[in-house]
Amino acid sequence: xxxxxxxxxxxxLPLAAQEELSFASRFRIQFAGAGGELEHRTDNSLLDGETxxxxxxxxxxxxxxRGFGGGLRFEGIGSDDDLFADAxxxxxxxxxxxxxxxxxxxxxxRRFTMPVRFGLWLNGYVLEDxxxxxxxxxxxxxxxxxxxxxxxxxxxxxxxxxxxxxxxAGVAGTGIDVxxxxxxxxxxxxxxxxxxxxxxxxxxxxxxxxYVLRGQAMDESDPENGLVVLGYDSQFRGLLISxxxxx
Numbered sequence: 001x002x003x004x005x006x007x008x009x010x011x012x013l014p015l016a017a018q019e020e021l022s023f024a025s026r027f028r029i030q031f032a033g034a035g036g037e038l039e040h041r042t043d044n045s046l047l048d049g050e051t052x053x054x055x056x057x058x059x060x061x062x063x064x065x066r067g068f069g070g071g072l073r074f075e076g077i078g079s080d081d082d083l084f085a086d087a088x089x090x091x092x093x094x095x096x097x098x099x100x101x102x103x104x105x106x107x108x109x110r111r112f113t114m115p116v117r118f119g120l121w122l123n124g125y126v127l128e129d130x131x132x133x134x135x136x137x138x139x140x141x142x143x144x145x146x147x148x149x150x151x152x153x154x155x156x157x158x159x160x161x162x163x164x165x166x167x168x169a170g171v172a173g174t175g176i177d178v179x180x181x182x183x184x185x186x187x188x189x190x191x192x193x194x195x196x197x198x199x200x201x202x203x204x205x206x207x208x209x210x211y212v213l214r215g216q217a218m219d220e221s222d223p224e225n226g227l228v229v230l231g232y233d234s235q236f237r238g239l240l241i242s243x244x245x246x247x
Contacts, residue, residue, distance in 0.1 A: 025204075025246035026064065028071075032057040034212050036238020038079040040094055040127070043220060043231040046087050053079040053094075053236055055212065063106050063115070070119070073100040077214065077236050081130045090131040094234065096214075098123040100144060111155055117146040121170045121191060125216065125234065134179040136229070138218060140189045142172030150199075159202050164210075166195040174218055176229045183224035187231070191216045195240065208242040 038053035054077070061071030077096040084092045102119025121144035127136045146168030154161040169192045176185035197210020214236045221229040 026069075027062045028059070028244055028246050030057070030059040030242055030244040032059070032208075032240055032242035034236075034238035034240040036212075036236060038077065038083070038094055038234070038236045040083060041233045043233075045230055047084060047089065047230075049082075049084040049087055049089075049092075051080045051083045051085075053077060053238070055214070055236060055238060055240070057240075057242070061104060061115075063104055067106040067108065069104045069106070070102055071104060071117075072102070074098070075100075075214070090129050092127060092129050095126045095128070096123065096216075096234070096236070100146075102144070102146070111152045112150070114147060114149040117148065117168075119144060121172060123172065123189075123191065123216065135177075136179070137177045138174055138189070139177070140172035140174040140191070140216070140218075142170055142189070142191075144168060144170030144191065146193070160200075162199050162201075164195075164197060164199060164208075166193065168193040176221055178229065181227075183227060185221040185224055185229045187219050187221040187229070189216050189218040197240065199242075201246070204246050206242075206244040206246055208240070208244070210240045210242070211237075212240040213237050 034055040036053060037050055039050040041048045056076045059073040063069035075098050079094045081091045081093040083094055099122045100119060102117040104115050104117050106113055106115045121142055123140045125138040146166060148166045150162050150164035152160050152162045172189045172191060174187045174189045176187065192215050194213040195210050197208055199206055199208040215234065217233045218231050220231040
């Protein structure tokens with residue numbers, strides 16, 4: 001019986017290695033860009049608007065053979081300067097930059113993986129009046145949790161095709177700086193993200209296309225000398241194209 005058992009084991013090794021090569025890469029480096037729209041709504045104000053915007057992303061993640069690791073993701077979003085034009089305000093634009101530093105645990109099963117990420121979200125959101133040059137800057141920091149399930153429809157040695165999603169949410173404390181105002185304002189912000197798409201991988205290279213949503217909602221600030229900064233809701237929605245190297 002020893003020879004047949006050894007033969008079965010020897011045959012199984014290439015199959016196991018093939019499955020590992022198909023999806024379980026330990027490192028991912030990704031660049032991505034998206035075109036879409038940014039919408040900004042101010043609570044109890046007519047300062048509302050929507051315009052074209054773009055997103056840029058850089059991401060790095062490393063995971064050990066046991067599924068533990070971590071990484072970072074930087075995203076920048078910028079809108080056109082006609083954000084509030086329909087409401088009759090000066091030419092204005094919104095800019096957002098965020099850094100997500102996280103730990104990762106990757107759960108795996110046949111044809112299925114799900115990285116679970118938890119870490120620190122840092123964000124700067126700026127509204128700029130392009131005529132007056134005045135800015136309102138919202139700086140936020142807080143914990144953020146993300147789940148990223150992926151199911152492989154095609155799972156071969158040199159080719160994989162998958163459907164994936166990324167669902168995340170967090171809370172943050174926010175400090176607000178208003179040009180020509182010496183008060184220090186503080187509030188809290190909820191952040192969230194959704195990404196739904198597909199990926200095609202051949203060898204170490206992977207291309208993806210997805211719907212992406214990034215949003216944040218801030219409460220009205222605490223009063224300072226009788227003044228407050230109004231709360232807002234901001235969303236970017238777009239079509240994301242990504243290119244990754246996996247190894």
